[in-house]
Amino acid sequence: MVEVAAAARRSAQPSLRRRLLAFLLIPVGVLLLLDALLTYGVALAYSNHVHDRDLGDDALTLAQMLRGDRLEDTVSPQARFLLAYDPDEGSYFSVRSRLHGVLADNAQFRQIAPPPVDQPPVLYDATLGSHKLRVAAVSIRPDFDPRDTLTVTKAETLADRHRRAREILLMAVPLQTLLILGVLSLVWFGVDYGLRVLQPLTARLAARGREITPIGEEDVPQEILPLTRTIDALFMRLRDTLALQERFIADAAHQLRTPLAGLSLHVERALADDSPQTLRDALGHMRRLTLRAARTSAQLLALTRAQSPLAEPATHVPVDLARLVPEAVSLRVPEALAARIDLGYHGPPGPLPVNGDAASLHEMLDNLLDNALRYAGPGSSVTVSLVASPGGGVRLRVEDDGPGVPDALLSRLGERFFRVPGTNEEGTGLGLAIVQHIAERHRATIRYLRTAQHGLSVEVQFPPPAAA
Incomplete structure (x- = not known):
């Protein structure tokens, strides 16, 4: 029970090592969380960039494929198969002709004005019900009717983009965690090694016994110099107090020795001769010596109080x-x-x-x-x-x-x-x-x-x- 109580007291005491490690671990944990969020954001941005490029290329490829077809009210079965083909089941399309209207589509989502003819695809955001879509639109002129303008619109949901970003995050986080654990191990070792600089000072103080001279500064780290200087000042005040106490004892012994010796002498005198005159004379001397001893004691105490380093002017x-x-x-x-x-x-x-x-x-x-x-x-x-x-x-x-x-x-x-x-x-x-x-x-x-x-x-x- 005693050992358990001592261990509990030690654990309740403030620890410099625990304080340093906690001060480092908490920011590192927060940093890991922020790094995960940043990694996910970067991965999502990269996934959006790749998917936007592929979506634009798909829209442009479909438009180039439809350029040579004779289009009236619909597209050919082969073109419809390519338009409707979607391995991820999250793709939508629309083919519009300026002269013939909608030739083919599989969903009604927001359309913009036809982009410039024979220009790179235009990408924008749209919604389909509760789903957010990324849309690519491109316009071309058909080979069989230069008067017409064919607009091919290709859209896809954002689920695959987020899925790719999560995959990148899951690949990056373990590596970053291992890196941070390595850094924390180095921090643990660094804190432990850095605190070893106090061991020579601790050993020197432990070997001093009852000595209360100043600690000095030869092996004291700069960070704890204010502490050791404060302890040195405390040692100086303590040494002054002890010296004052020793001086008081010596002064009291010196000053009270004569009155006490006189008292003893007159007591022996009174015991040896019990005549009234002798007793009266002895008691008179004893009274004067007692008053002298009391006055000496009072003045010694007053001098000690006046000299005490604890009587601060503050x-x-x-x-x-x-x-x-x-x-x-x-x-x-x-x-x-x-x-x-x-x-x-x-x-x-x-x-x-x-x-x-x-x-x-x-x-x-x-x-x-x-x-x-x-x-x-x-x-x-x-x-x-x-x-x-x-x-x-x-x-x-x-x-x-x-x-x-x-x-x-x-x-x-x-x-x-x-x-x-x-x-x-x-x-x-x-x-x-x-x-x-x-x-x-x-x-x-x-x-x-x-x-x-x-x-x-x-x-x-x-x-x-x-x-x-």
């Missing part, structure tokens, strides 16, 4: 920064008041649209505010501002009047796990790295500057919505 939609930024700033006001920091916002009243993802932009602003509130210090001020750029973009600025960053270290801001030496505040060194990657996803540029009050100013320049 999913970006228009976002109004003039609405998003004030809302994000207002959520951090209680935190700023608790830290004795003056947090403010300045921006135009009108909308300032950019193309982006609202959640990512909110996360970027949160990290900028978190960095400013954490390192500016009590008694300082943090200002968030939005300005419409002359070229149609938007500039977001977060500046503070705290201790700032030395000029020599400004270029290193945004690196993963980089922290300014001498900083006493706890941090992971990931906040500005997250900001950097989110800005790159939005085609924005970042500048780190010292303010006039020796603080830090972070400027994010967004492009116009159309350019983004």
Whole structure:
């Protein structure tokens, strides 16, 4: 049953060989039918030509035979026998004299005006009841009466013509069928042989194991180059994703090792001394270490999302920064008041649209505010501002009047796990790295500057919505 189900699945899958053969067999079958119709038409035309010539010759021969007879009201018995003789039983005749009228006939069919005397026979179509006839008429002058004109008309049905055409068709169709079968055999062999060019590529891919490097183009046919290039692009994205996953695991192990070791130390301390003061002090340290581990984990996940190659810019939609930024700033006001920091916002009243993802932009602003509130210090001020750029973009600025960053270290801001030496505040060194990657996803540029009050100013320049 398993083998039957597997065979059914294989037969249901699309096959390039079946597709090519079906694409060729159907037109070839139609071509064979059209060829049969064309052959029959040509054969019928040839049969009509031969029969017309013979019919005209018969009419002319009969007229020449009657030229020397003395004709009055009828023809001689010998002439009537020749006129009535018909081996195919589908022949009709008529002999008319201009002076004596109808001398002999065996059917009443349509007659035309007598053709010119002593000219080649005239052929035309006529009907006799439900039968179609082909008629040949010729006119001569009798030898015994030059005043008279003798018109001999010979007619026959079309049955023998069609019979001869069918005979020719039956002789031609088998030969044409054999020829087409030979062509199809060559096509079958050609398709099978042509698909063998994929075997080296298949063998090379099968031998790679878990390797996800690009396929390359050395043995790839031109027709499937677009497919292999698409697979190569997929491999590149997959490799980037795996590398990002490995980096996340390594970063998590590195960053969480210290908080976890601290937690273990304080747990052992609390177990060794159960005095209330020791327990309170250990629990306080454990709380701070737990918050630090949770923050580190959250920022590592945020950095991984920002770096992920699956976060395509094509999913970006228009976002109004003039609405998003004030809302994000207002959520951090209680935190700023608790830290004795003056947090403010300045921006135009009108909308300032950019193309982006609202959640990512909110996360970027949160990290900028978190960095400013954490390192500016009590008694300082943090200002968030939005300005419409002359070229149609938007500039977001977060500046503070705290201790700032030395000029020599400004270029290193945004690196993963980089922290300014001498900083006493706890941090992971990931906040500005997250900001950097989110800005790159939005085609924005970042500048780190010292303010006039020796603080830090972070400027994010967004492009116009159309350019983004």
